[in-house]
Amino acid sequence: MLPPTHVYSLIIHNKTSKEMTVMVTYSNMIDNTLAQHSVVVAAGEKGVAEQRTFAWNGATFAVVITAVSVKDAQAALTAPFPGVDSPTSDYRITIVEESGTVHLKAGQP
Known part of the structure; x- marks a missing residue:
């Protein structure tokens, strides 16, 4: 069984x-809910x-x-985000602009 590929923070x-x-x-x-921040x-x-x-049923869980x-x-x-093969915190994303278009690059410093 493979570990989950969850990202917890960026x-x-x-x-x-x-x-x-x-x-x-x-x-x-x-509980299959979404929240956008x-x-x-x-x-x-x-x-x-x-x-x-x-918190749910006396336990604390991370939201993905x-x-x-x-x-x-x-x-x-x-x-699943590129390069994530196990639970990950502080996943790096870079916002760049190329030829007037904004892009997100995953795993970039």
Whole structure:
């Protein structure tokens, strides 16, 4: 049996010249609910999508990140994320602009 390929938190690097709003979708696998949170990342800076947890039946569980997108752009990544072969925290994503189009690159410093 292989380990789950879950991502629990993100480090987001914005290599563009503009502030970007990143939408992060968290999925609760126990009760099949989704929650979307935004992370604003200034130009040339980094942002963090924190790990989130929930309590159920006396235990605490991590919520899994299942999608990442840039607001007002076509850039998006969905689980399973490239290069993830076991539960991962602080997964790195880089926002870049190439020929006027915004892209998300997974696993980039």
